[in-house]
Amino acid sequence: MYQLGTKWTLWNLPAFLQDDVESITLRGYSTEPEEVLDRLRLSADLYAASLDDKGNFRGLSVEAITSRYCPNRRDLYLEKKRGLRGGKGYTTWGRVAGHLIEKYCKGLLKHFEELAHRPEGLDYQRIQTLAQEYSQTFWDTGSHKKKLKELQETACIPEETPERLVFLLQQTAKYELTMLGIDYTFSQNRNGEFVPLMQRIPVRFDEEAVRISPGTNLGLSKTTTPDFIILDEPAVVMGDIKTGIRFEQFHLHTIAGYALAYESQHKKDVNFGIVYFFETHTTQMGFAQSHIFVIDDFLRRKFLDMRDEAYRILQKAEPPSLVDNCDKHCKHHTDCYPDIND
Numbered sequence: 001m002y003q004l005g006t007k008w009t010l011w012n013l014p015a016f017l018q019d020d021v022e023s024i025t026l027r028g029y030s031t032e033p034e035e036v037l038d039r040l041r042l043s044a045d046l047y048a049a050s051l052d053d054k055g056n057f058r059g060l061s062v063e064a065i066t067s068r069y070c071p072n073r074r075d076l077y078l079e080k081k082r083g084l085r086g087g088k089g090y091t092t093w094g095r096v097a098g099h100l101i102e103k104y105c106k107g108l109l110k111h112f113e114e115l116a117h118r119p120e121g122l123d124y125q126r127i128q129t130l131a132q133e134y135s136q137t138f139w140d141t142g143s144h145k146k147k148l149k150e151l152q153e154t155a156c157i158p159e160e161t162p163e164r165l166v167f168l169l170q171q172t173a174k175y176e177l178t179m180l181g182i183d184y185t186f187s188q189n190r191n192g193e194f195v196p197l198m199q200r201i202p203v204r205f206d207e208e209a210v211r212i213s214p215g216t217n218l219g220l221s222k223t224t225t226p227d228f229i230i231l232d233e234p235a236v237v238m239g240d241i242k243t244g245i246r247f248e249q250f251h252l253h254t255i256a257g258y259a260l261a262y263e264s265q266h267k268k269d270v271n272f273g274i275v276y277f278f279e280t281h282t283t284q285m286g287f288a289q290s291h292i293f294v295i296d297d298f299l300r301r302k303f304l305d306m307r308d309e310a311y312r313i314l315q316k317a318e319p320p321s322l323v324d325n326c327d328k329h330c331k332h333h334t335d336c337y338p339d340i341n342d
């Protein structure tokens with residue numbers, strides 16, 4: 001996460017990407033022109049088909065709309081239309097690893113809060129020691145130890161051994177601390193006072209600050225929650241922590257959904273997004289990276305298309321077809337292949 005501070009300093013985003021920001025027309029709060037309104041609104045037939053017996057709208061969250069675990073979206077249908085929550089196989093390596101990675105990366109900020117105020121002397125040796133100490137403390141926690149055991153049990157390939165994930169996360173801790181040191185050095189070179197990340201950029205992770213209540217125009221659920229938001233100064237920025245085999249386009253579409261939702265509630269522009277991505281199966285030295293981008297009309301349109309597609313799937317009488325070569329760890333494997341799982 002400390003890398004955000006350094007990158008922010010280097011990029012000066014609002015100035016650098018001003019033209020791209022000015023060309024955004026699809027704002028969550030837009031009330032004109034009519035074609036923009038039409039594009040933002042969930043169509044009347046899809047809205048009507050999503051009312052329950054009592055006439056309440058059953059909205060989908062941004063996360064539910066953009067989740068691509070099942071390529072055919074059969075999982076969405078089974079959960080939202082048939083009420084199946086999934087069962088056997090629910091504890092997958094990816095889910096356990098994703099949970100641990102998120103906790104580890106967020107924990108870095110908290111653990112080094114004091115250091116972030118006075119990072120002088122953050123040399124190579126000190127970074128090695130601090131990263132090792134943090135990792136040790138993290139993995140010694142009872143609940144994390146239990147998760148490591150689950151990782152061991154669900155690992156299918158050599159890249160999924162717990163030791164490897166522990167090693168990769170430790171590289172991330174080292175990288176983040178290095179970035180904190182670089183950020184500090186930049187400030188000294190400019191003869192400026194060093195202001196640590198959380199003071200300079202108000203990153204918020206707490207549930208209350210990040211919870212969004214979208215306007216009804218977007219046809220979403222009552223609340224939707226990104227992993228973090230940078231609030232107000234220098235700009236409102238939507239952030240999500242993602243893990244997986246590779247960086248995917250839909251990670252960007254998820255952020256576009258959050259931006260539209262935030263704009264519809266607060267009537268404030270959200271121009272930039274950040275995906276803090278941790279590649280789990282990399283064969284090279286890896287650490288979490290932050291992708292910073294403009295949430296342009298292309299991404300916004302993509303999200304709105306995905307929203308419409310999700311509601312359309314739920315209108316059908318039958319679920320989408322089965323996927324070839326399904327991952328047997330999919331939480332709906334028992335629902336989709338009851339004979340094999342008997």
Ligand code: SF4
Nearest residue numbers: 070075323326330336
């Ligand atoms: S088991 Fe296969 S078809 Fe069924 S939800 Fe999972 S990925 Fe989709």
